[in-house]
Structure formats: C-alpha cells, structure tokens
Amino acid sequence: MTELRIAIVGFGKIARDQHVGAIAAVPGAMLAAIASRNASLPGVPHFATVEELLEKGPQIDAVSLCTPPQVRRAQAAAALAAGKHVMLEKPPGIGVAELDPLIAMATEAKRTLFATWHxxxxxxxxxxxxxxxxxxxxxxxxxxxxxxxxxxxxxxxxxxxxxxxxxxxxxxxxxxxxxxxxxxxxxxxxxxxxxxxxxxxxxxxxxxxxxxxxxxxxxxxxxxxxxxxxxxxxxxxxxxxxxxxxxxxxxxxxxxxxxxxxxEYRELYRHFVKLAATGASDVDLAPLRLVxxxxxxxxxxxxxxxxx
Structure with a gap:
C-alpha cells in the first residue's frame, strides 16, 4: 500500500494529543511534515506556514488542518490549489457558506475534502x-x-x-x-x-x-x-x-x-486514507448549521x- 504522506498544519494541543499518535497508528498514513509558527516535533521537517510548506517542503499528499477555524478556509484553499487532499479539524470553518467554494475546488481537482466530526x-x-x-x-x-x-x-x-x-x-x-x-x-x-x-x-x-x-x-x-x-x-x-x-x-x-x-482519531485517519485513495470527499455540515x-x-x- 502506498502511504498517504500527511502534513499537520497547526501544532497545538489537539494536534499533539490526538493527531500525531493517530497517524502513527493507522496503516497507510505517515506524518511527513509540520507547519506551525510556534511548535515543532523532533525529527519531522518543520515550516512556519502552509505556504512555506507547499513551496519548500518535502513531497506530501495531504494536509491535516489543526489551526483555529478563523484561518482554515485560506489554508484549505492553498492546499487544494496545490493538489493536496485536505482534512479539516472540527469545526470545519467559521461559517457555513465559506465551505461551498472549497467543496467546488476539491471536486474540480479530484481531491478529498474531509470535514471531520471525531x-x-x-x-x-x-x-x-x-x-x-x-x-x-x-x-x-x-x-x-x-x-x-x-x-x-x-x-x-x-x-x-x-x-x-x-x-x-x-x-x-x-x-x-x-x-x-x-x-x-x-x-x-x-x-x-x-x-x-x-x-x-x-x-x-x-x-x-x-x-x-x-x-x-x-x-x-x-x-x-x-x-x-x-x-x-x-x-x-x-x-x-x-x-x-x-x-x-x-x-x-x-x-x-x-x-x-x-x-476516534484513528478512525478519522482510516477514513481519510480511504477517501484519498479515490479522491472522494466527505463534508457534512449539519452540525455547523445547527450552531x-x-x-x-x-x-x-x-x-x-x-x-x-
């Protein structure tokens, strides 16, 4: 099986506590890089921003966005434009309408957009x-x-x-x-x-x-x-x-x-690996609509x- 090379963008508490271990435990997934202004992980290539990661980083297939929701839309758009699959920590954004252009980008690029609900x-x-x-x-x-x-x-x-x-x-x-x-x-x-x-x-x-x-x-x-x-x-x-x-x-x-x-988080990454294999997306906005x-x-x- 070809491994899905994943970069974590935003390396705060949830990324350290859940995402790193989940990626390590899921066959077909590997942590290839981290983009964060404030934190890094020994032995893993590190970049300050998602833009620097996409320009200067190693070969990756996907990004997992663990940044605060206020900045995720722009980061997701940059990653999709670069041909990467995108996982969004919850909530997927700061509003409902901002997800529509991302869904359209993912569909056109035949890349996965996964709005997670762990x-x-x-x-x-x-x-x-x-x-x-x-x-x-x-x-x-x-x-x-x-x-x-x-x-x-x-x-x-x-x-x-x-x-x-x-x-x-x-x-x-x-x-x-x-x-x-x-x-x-x-x-x-x-x-x-x-x-x-x-x-x-x-x-x-x-x-x-x-x-x-x-x-x-x-x-x-x-x-x-x-x-x-x-x-x-x-x-x-x-x-x-x-x-x-x-x-x-x-x-x-x-x-x-x-x-x-x-x-929970291992199941998210198992699902992400399966979605990325075909470029399918999974974006259910029902919880965000209720909020x-x-x-x-x-x-x-x-x-x-x-x-x-």
Whole structure:
C-alpha cells in the first residue's frame, strides 16, 4: 500500500494529543511534515506556514488542518490549489457558506475534502443509532458541560468571533445527535451567555425538534468544575438510552450494552486514507448549521467576564 504522506498544519494541543499518535497508528498514513509558527516535533521537517510548506517542503499528499477555524478556509484553499487532499479539524470553518467554494475546488481537482466530526467515531455512537432506529422516540436531552480551563487553557482564539466558545465542545454533541437520530433536526430557540469581555458564548441552552415535533433540549456550559458531563439521554417507548463519556458508553435503563476503547482519531485517519485513495470527499455540515442557527435565533445574555 502506498502511504498517504500527511502534513499537520497547526501544532497545538489537539494536534499533539490526538493527531500525531493517530497517524502513527493507522496503516497507510505517515506524518511527513509540520507547519506551525510556534511548535515543532523532533525529527519531522518543520515550516512556519502552509505556504512555506507547499513551496519548500518535502513531497506530501495531504494536509491535516489543526489551526483555529478563523484561518482554515485560506489554508484549505492553498492546499487544494496545490493538489493536496485536505482534512479539516472540527469545526470545519467559521461559517457555513465559506465551505461551498472549497467543496467546488476539491471536486474540480479530484481531491478529498474531509470535514471531520471525531465524536461520531466514538465507539457507542453506531450501536446507539442502530438501537434507536427501531424505537419510537419521546424526547432527547443533551448535557454537555466541561471546564474550559482544563480543555482549552490559554487558547484566546476560542473567545474571538468564529471561535465558537462553548460550541467548540457543544458541536461534538450536535455531531452525535445528527448521526444517531433517524430524522433531521433544527433549532427553534436558544439562549446564549456571553462573558462581558468575550465575543463567543461560555454557555448555551438550545431547544430543537424534528419534522414530527420530537422535543430536544441541550445544555452546554464551559464553566463546569469537578466531574465533566458529556451525555445524551433519549427517552423511547422501550426505555431510556444513554450515551455517556462523549459517546463511549451506551446504556439502556442503566444497563451498559456497549463500551469500548476510544479510537476516534484513528478512525478519522482510516477514513481519510480511504477517501484519498479515490479522491472522494466527505463534508457534512449539519452540525455547523445547527450552531449557526443557534447564533441567529439565540437570545444573548451578558454574564461576568471570563479570566483564564
């Protein structure tokens, strides 16, 4: 098998914690270079920018964009124009419309554009989807609360326009929701809490539904201390199905029926290798559309300033 030579662009926490190890563990993938202004990896060719990488770097087939979403569109366009396959960390961009030209570029160039939703690859997401399809759903509640100081320490970009704030983790829940439910959902109301010194929300409450009126609520909060909460609860005519630990554990009426080790990022790269082999793309924007609608519909409340 010819290896897919991948350059990571943006070498922050998520790239170091997840992407490097995932690439090393996936047959058919190899880490060929890194582009980052602030960090490097011993033994791996390093460049300051994606432009320098494309001009002066070693031969690569693909780039994995792990930079903040505010700059990803231009980087993706440069890579596609240079004939490279592109993987986008979530969220794929700062808006929905900016993805359309990238999709068109990828199609014309016969190159892969992969908008990743790593939480969809949590081990119990597919078992949950399969279980729910045969049941009548009564209600859904998402409880997604974590400590931003633990998961995004010193990452000022997340509080800027386009950084999404609490929707950076919240979109993970929405990516699972849009995978496991049998029908498309949409936002009907939202309430967003903005710190007085930030441009993105620190907490959000959403009301959603589907075409049949299924009641769906979501609570997102970046201020959680102590135990963290990444749970989706679905009431059905055959009991309560719970996805916990971000989709790792599935239980029905409290009994665990699915639990396995986390290989989310390895699954992303396995899929990326397969897509790149044929130049196919995978760009599902449903989770991003829900976030965009939450901003459109959301009532905005100003809360105390956030100090990292």
């Amino acid at each position: 939480s969809r690859h949590a081990p119990s997401v597919e078992p949950a989807r399969e279980w729910l399809v045969a049941r009548r759903l009564k209600s859904v509640h998402i409880n997604w609360k974590e400590d931003v100081r633990v998961w995004h320490p010193g990452q000022a970009w997340i509080w800027e326009p386009g950084g999404l704030g609490v929707f950076d983790p919240g979109i993970n829940a929405l990516s699972i929701l849009t995978r496991i439910l049998p029908k498309p959902v949409f936002v009907t109301a939202a309430e967003l809490a903005f710190p007085a010194n930030c441009q993105s929300p620190i907490a959000a409450n959403l009301t959603l539904t589907d075409i049949d009126g299924l009641p769906i609520t979501a609570e997102f909060d970046f201020r959680q201390t102590g135990p963290q909460s990444w749970d989706i609860l679905v009431e059905t005519d055959e009991g309560r199905m719970t996805l916990s630990r971000g989709g790792r554990i599935m239980a029905v009426d409290g009994k665990v029926v699915a639990d396995a080790p986390d290989e 965009a609608d939450a901003f459109l519909l959301g009532k905005r409340n100003i809360v105390e300033p956030f100090v990292d």
